[in-house]
Amino acid sequence: MNDAFAEFQRVVNADPDAVKEARRRRDLFKGAFGSEADVREVVPSGSLARGTQKDPIHDVDLVIVFEDSDHPEWGEPGKSAEDALNYMREKVNELLGATSGSYDQVVRLAKWRNHAVKCFFDDPDDESGFTVDAMPALRRGNQLLIPEATSEKWILCDPEKLIRDVAARHLAWNKFAGTVRMLKRWASDQDIKIKSLVMEVLALNHIPMGVNDQASAIKQFFVAAAYAVEGGVEVSDPAGLCGPIQNDLDYAEFGKRLRQASKDASAAIAAQLNNDIPSAIAHWGRVFGSEFPLPPVVATPAIPAVVPAAPRPVKDTPQG
Numbered sequence: 001m002n003d004a005f006a007e008f009q010r011v012v013n014a015d016p017d018a019v020k021e022a023r024r025r026r027d028l029f030k031g032a033f034g035s036e037a038d039v040r041e042v043v044p045s046g047s048l049a050r051g052t053q054k055d056p057i058h059d060v061d062l063v064i065v066f067e068d069s070d071h072p073e074w075g076e077p078g079k080s081a082e083d084a085l086n087y088m089r090e091k092v093n094e095l096l097g098a099t100s101g102s103y104d105q106v107v108r109l110a111k112w113r114n115h116a117v118k119c120f121f122d123d124p125d126d127e128s129g130f131t132v133d134a135m136p137a138l139r140r141g142n143q144l145l146i147p148e149a150t151s152e153k154w155i156l157c158d159p160e161k162l163i164r165d166v167a168a169r170h171l172a173w174n175k176f177a178g179t180v181r182m183l184k185r186w187a188s189d190q191d192i193k194i195k196s197l198v199m200e201v202l203a204l205n206h207i208p209m210g211v212n213d214q215a216s217a218i219k220q221f222f223v224a225a226a227y228a229v230e231g232g233v234e235v236s237d238p239a240g241l242c243g244p245i246q247n248d249l250d251y252a253e254f255g256k257r258l259r260q261a262s263k264d265a266s267a268a269i270a271a272q273l274n275n276d277i278p279s280a281i282a283h284w285g286r287v288f289g290s291e292f293p294l295p296p297v298v299a300t301p302a303i304p305a306v307v308p309a310a311p312r313p314v315k316d317t318p319q320g
Contacts, residue, residue, distance in 0.1 A: 004292070007293045012184075012291075018130075019048075022057050040067050042160070043063040043137075046062075059132070065139050065216065069140075071087075073140075079152065080147070088135075088136040114150050115146055115149075116146065119134060138154075142160070144158065144160075157242055162239070166212070179221075183221065186261065189288075206228065215265075222258055226262045232251075264283050268281075
């Protein structure tokens with residue numbers, strides 16, 4: 001069973017070369033913006049910073065924290081949210097634009113979204129490509145004030161808290177981050193949209209403490225998460241600042257998917273306790289899909305060949 005989970009872990013982990021490239025791109029932004037006079041700090045964020053990135057990597061997140069004194073109009077409701085995103089985009093092009101970047105020439109295109117500027121490095125046809133998402137912010141104590149273009153407001157968030165929480169859990173159990181990747185893979189295989197962050201926060205809340213067996217921990221997670229979601233719990237920002245993580249999530253269907261996974265996982269653990277490892281692995285395959293290792297083939301003992309009886313020997317015995 002441990003071998004099966006170890007093999008599946010290798011499947012869900014991001015390719016080491018992709019992780020190396022993601023860190024290189026992140027460090028390019030840190031180097032480029034870290035020397036700017038109006039930048040206070042560059043804060044890595046997202047799943048790469050937490051060590052919970054699964055394969056494939058879609059984006060690398062970081063926060064560029066600017067000095068309030070250099071941007072006194074930022075933080076106010078109205079046009080300043082869009083202004084900050086436009087400024088961020090212009091600085092990306094100035095520092096890292098592919099044609100004339102002063103620090104490096106790597107970013108082909110930069111487009112701002114609701115909170116961040118999405119920076120494209122790769123050829124559009126490159127299926128393994130991923131972006132760097134750079135978000136402007138102002139520091140407010142332990143929290144960050146970030147722009148929200150759609151509402152024309154600035155909102156408080158605390159991505160560093162989630163980084164600390166995940167790091168503490170992984171320090172307590174060194175399979176925690178890898179297990180989160182497995183749960184994210186499960187979510188991505190469902191035909192309903194489930195954000196990775198939803199699964200990560202659920203994992204923090206429902207992967208049990210003190211359970212070192214990965215199979216048992218995942219089974220207990222699915223049981224507890226199904227109970228919570230079916231009971232009406234809405235997964236929200238763990239810092240208590242931004243509210244629900246995914247407003248458009250179909251929680252009724254999500255609860256059904258978690259409940260079915262909990263049934264299959266419970267059947268897997270029951271089979272394992274009965275020392276029926278092939279059946280246990282088959283049940284985990286129902287949870288995680290075709291990429292989970294197949295159960296081992298158990299050789300059927302060969303049936304001995306039937307040797308035809310030899311004719312009885314004829315003896316020449318006296319008669320009479």
